[in-house]
Amino acid sequence: MSPIVEHSTPVPSAAVLGPFGGGGHALMLGHVHPDADVLGTLLALGLALEGRGWTVTYGGPHPAPALLAFLPGVERYRTLTMLDGPIDVVVLTDCPNPQRTEGLIEQARRVGKLIVNIDHHPDNRRYGDVNWVDTSAAATGEMIYELLTALGAPLTPAVATNLFTAIHTDTGSFRYSNVTPRTFAIAAALVAAGARPEVVSESLYERRAPDALRWLGEALTRVEISEDGRLGWLALPTGLVPERIVESEELVNYPRSVASVRVACLLRERDGEVKVSLRGKGDVDVQKIAAQFGGGGHVNAAGCTVIGPLPEATRVVLAAVRRAVDGSRMS
Ligand SMILES: [Mn+2]
Structure with a gap:
């Protein structure tokens, strides 16, 4: 058939x-x-x-x-x-x-x-x-x-x-x-x-554990915003925050919530790999960014996995995000 x-x-x-x-x-x-x-x-x-x-x-x-x-x-x-x-x-x-x-x-x-x-x-x-x-x-x-x-x-x-x-x-x-x-x-x-x-x-x-907000606070101290305000990201090294917190918090939504941010990015290091979540607000197709690294998803929400270490993965992914954001501004 x-x-x-x-x-x-x-x-x-x-x-x-x-x-x-x-x-x-x-x-x-x-x-x-x-x-x-x-x-x-x-x-x-x-x-x-x-x-x-x-x-x-x-x-x-x-x-x-x-x-x-x-x-x-x-x-x-x-x-x-x-x-x-x-x-x-x-x-x-x-x-x-x-x-x-x-x-x-x-x-x-x-x-x-x-x-x-x-x-x-x-x-x-x-x-x-x-x-x-x-x-x-x-x-x-x-x-x-x-x-x-x-x-x-x-x-x-x-x-x-x-x-x-x-x-x-x-x-x-x-x-x-x-x-x-x-x-x-x-x-x-x-x-x-x-x-x-x-x-x-x-x-x-509304099912958080009693210690979850303290860990959330710890994670959010790592949020960074680019000088032009258009990129927001959070890079989490292994062990900084318990896995159960990272799994349940949708951390990528926090850099996304900054008004000027066009693409938000969460990078989580685990077992030598870095799991990347990308979120857009409609002017950049983040699925195309994820696809450059073998990932996929939707126009406004996508993900991929990049080989670590975390600082190198962050640099490579943010460079791709920067190209996409700058491209969208010119068009
Ligand atoms: Mn679905």
Whole structure:
């Protein structure tokens, strides 16, 4: 069968709906370090399929982060090393690059009949047998909402909470430029179906440990802003701040919050590598910067990994950011 590719269609076609018509065993496969858009969409779709009689397995190369332990059904999400078949449908959501499954996709191809790739990243590699890539969606959560609606699957409070959280996080709590009227229309439907905004935001943002603010303060003393004010960055050496703090704080949002900053950058040193997060405000395509280092993402949010040490990685990445920012000013 030749691959089916659907581009930027907000409503799924019959080819996308086809694999979910019958029943059987479905695997909801996540990628490395799954975030709320990955987990929320895998759980929402999987729970909806279970409601239609499917047997569903959930998992990926890394466990769900503790911060997302409130997502309904997340206790079912397992760390996978081996896949047992046969599997009728393998679904990957919000995963632009199959290499991010750490080899699980190759196993899935052997034991699975069909790979379905549902994503909103512009750099998606179209690696599935069925590919539905809608770059106009603010989150893959919007796409799974459309999919469930087209399937006629009921929106239970558990499904609605998973999708609402996926959209909430990918839009920075409905603040970023990817937010559209459709985003709010879908969010409204999800709240009507039982998602509770106050529970989701408290679960995401008001679960700090007692010592977290002190560590946050320690990290923020390292924020630097360029002389012209257009670049903001935070370079964190290994061990300066506990990993649990770095994982839960979205530190890149702090340099981003400075008015003059056009591109913000977080560089985290770990095991000889430097993990880089880039955030823009619409005038610079940070995905293009990340792509120079083998990474990817969206226009306003992207990431990559650069070999350390930290000072050298910081110099190289900031030089690329500087070129992009200066280029945007001239054009
Ligand atoms: Mn996403």
